[in-house]
Amino acid sequence: MFVKNFPTCRVVLCALRMEMEFEIKIFPRTGGFGPYNRSVAAFSWISNFAVVLSLFSEVFFTLKPGSYHCRLDPSLLPSETPNLSAQELLNVSIPWVKGSGLSHCELYKYPANFSNFTINFPKETVHCTQGWEYTTGAGLETNIVTQWDLVCQNYWKIPLEQICYMIGWISGYVVLGSACDRLGRRVIFLGSVLLSGLLGVGVSLSLNPIMFLFLRLSQGAALAGVFLATYIARLELCDPPHRLMITMIGGLFAVGGELLLPGLAVLCRDWQVMQLVVTLSLLLLLNYWWCTSVFPESPRWLLATQQIHRAKSVLQSFSLHNGVCLRDEIYNSENLLSEIDSVYTDDCEPCFHNVCEMVGTRVIWKNSLILAFTAFIGRGIQYCFTRNLLDFHPHFYFSYYMRALSRGLACVLLCVSVNRFGRRGILLLASILTGMASLLLLALTQYLKDGFVLVLSIVGLLASQAVAMLSVFFASEVLPTVIRGGGLGLILAASCVGKVASSLMELHNNQGYFLHHVVFASFTVLSVLCVMLLPESKRKPLPDSLKEGENLRRPPLFLSHRNHDHPPLLQHQPGAASEYNPDSYSRLVSATKKMLARDFKLQSPLTLEPLLNGTSVLGGPENEDSF
Structure with missing residues (x-):
């Protein structure tokens, strides 16, 4: 009886080991969010600064002179x-x-x-x-508008170039996001940095608008790869309590680059010099190529894709830099590396997934669609608020700094509130504020005083930027590791589509602006209902597999009465709740293996594949009649 049923227990045991959460079982035993993880996160903030310089230099390159x-x-x-x-x-x-x-x-x-x-x-x-x-414009004395006379009948080339630049970012997010899931975060980061640097030098040497347009489009795609790979790698190195703070600090570094850019334009004076300077900041990131420890590969992604040898090497590097040792001579067979060897066989092949598999899911697909929709609205509706800023004060620097400062304030507010009140609640609140500000401006602008219109525009701009940033961060937490790059790339691409909508308005000389405002205001109201269908990911581990991503379901809107869930005969005792102890679990597994080896004289080590397939390793199929 015992012999016949014990393989089933071993199947359950190995299945539980495969479902061990990274934050609980592996992350603490490599030093947790120790000094090495903090230093890697800090170096990743520098790339945000460099990418933003290239992104917002577009504003100065295409700025039409005041007179x-x-x-x-x-x-x-x-x-x-x-x-x-x-x-x-x-x-x-x-x-x-x-x-x-x-x-x-x-x-x-x-x-x-x-x-x-x-x-x-x-x-x-x-x-x-x-x-x-x-006359001299804001910051630069010469840009592509003044060099190639892109005014009057040639003005349409400016919004066309802006649209093509965003199309480059969209294509980069889609293509390089999927490549992150196949080749790794570090490879895509370094390749994108090298490509964007070379293309940036080419942009500064452009001879005509057509050459500038195509080189700028290609550079936008490469910059998208730099930003996406950095964002994902930084997120996967953090534990749940620090994920939001580390991400928002990266956003503040981006805001700092945006605030310093006008001063850089004044110093450079010529757009080609400015392009070379911002490209140099990107090329400096190539130092990460030689300093492997500054930007390592994500161990979470390596384990999720079953690249065991590389994962063990990276985990040991993390443990050594954090002051924790994992060598066998100290912890014998009970250390983390030995446990990984006991779970994964030597002939374990890497298993990669692509973003197309998301279509076959239910919860992941629903969450991705909703967050892509909210990210699209958050970016697209910002044009409706910034246009009111231009009407209030036509000077370029007023609207520029109001956008940058509101983005920085949104980062601070998200950092303070989201961990306290949850991702879903703050996203819902920001969507409601965006919708209310948009509807009030749409209906009452001609009846309100200029000061009140300005306040509504700033509040709407602040809330819409919070919606866009929180949607991306929320998506990175609910998407599983195996498709996080491709899924997050699609959501970021959707946000860029919203940005393209504002450039289309300028291409048509703001004809159809009222319709644009009505459509996005209506979408905002619809998004409020969609946000209620999202799960809550506050302080929860990141999902690694598609199965774990499917388990992230929304909490109930109304909690049941406590007595309904706990009948008197099964009264729940809060103090009796057991907590998972990694060390006790490890000792249990080791003791079980020793007992099996002594009592049943196993001829071969435990392998995972037959157990997961439900077959017996001791012989033929189970015979229930023997019980």
Whole structure:
């Protein structure tokens, strides 16, 4: 009886070992979130700073000068002109547009025998023939707009370039996110850094707008790989209590780069010099290539994909740097590395997954769709609020710094509140605030005072940025490790699609802005209902397998009465709850193996595959009649 049924117990035992949580069984025994993990997280913040410099340099490269007009063409003036001052010559050569001053795109054309400029008569106007004269813009003295005259009939090339740049980021998130799940976080990070650096140098050497557009698109894809690989690797090195704080500090580093960028533009003056400087900050990250310990491979991903030899090497490196030793001569067969060897066989092959497998799931697919939707709304609706900032104060620096400071404030508020009130509750609150601010501005802007419109716009901008950031962070916690790169890449790509919507508005000269605002306000109201379907991941371990990701279900909206769950005969005692002890578990497993070897004289070591397949290692199938 005992012999026939004991293999089933061993099957259960090995199955439990395979489902051991990384944070509980492995992470504490390698030093936990020790000094080495903290230093790796700190070095990952530097890459956020470098990526943001390249991302927001786009704002200065494509900024239209505050004032410009056609360069005077002597052939359009009369052959004989009286002595006129420079300002008077401009007034008689360029049409005056009510409300905006001198025309940006037209010149007067006079007859050759014309001599009296005081006579008011209809004048023929033509487009600029000798180019344009520009005043100095914000920060840079020259950018691609002034170098290639991308104004008037060529202005459409600016929003087109911005759209193509975002398409590069979208494609990078999708392609390189899936590559992170197949090749690893470190490989994609270093490859993307090298590629983005080379493309950045090429961008600074662009000869025309077409060359600039294609190189910028390619660099955007590489920068997406740098950001995504860093984000995932940093998250997987943290324990549950520190995940949010470490991620938000990385966001503050990004805000710091955004705030310093205007000063860098003033120092560089020329857009090509500025491009080389921000590219140099990326190339400095190649030092991580030689300093392996600065950016190691994620041990969680290695174990989840069953790359055992590499995982053991990385885990031992973490333990040594954290002051914990895992060598066999100290802990004998009860140490972590020996336990990994007992679970995984020598012929264990790596097992990779792709993001397409997410379609066959139910909970993971639902969570990903909802968070992609909220990330899309959070990025897309920001244009509705920033446009009101431009109407309130047309100066470039006002809207720029308001966006950056609101993003920094959103990071701080999320860091303070999310661990206390939960991911789902704060995301719901931020969505409600975004929707309320958007609807109030949509319906009452013409009836409200300018100060109240400004307050609503700032509140809406702050809440929408919190929605976008929290959606990405929330998604990284509910997606399993084996497809975290590809799944998170899709969600970040959805947020970039929302950014593309604002560039489309500029491409059509803000025609359809009201419809854009109505659509995103309606989506925000819908997202409030969708957020209620999400699970809560506060202080929970990250899921590693698809099965663990499927187990992340939303908590009930209304808790049952306590007596319904605990009848009197089975009264629950809070103090009697048992806690999992890794050391006791390890000793139990070792003692069980020794007992089996002594009593049943096993001829071969335990292997995992037959046990997981449900077959007996002692002989034929179980015979229940013998019981």
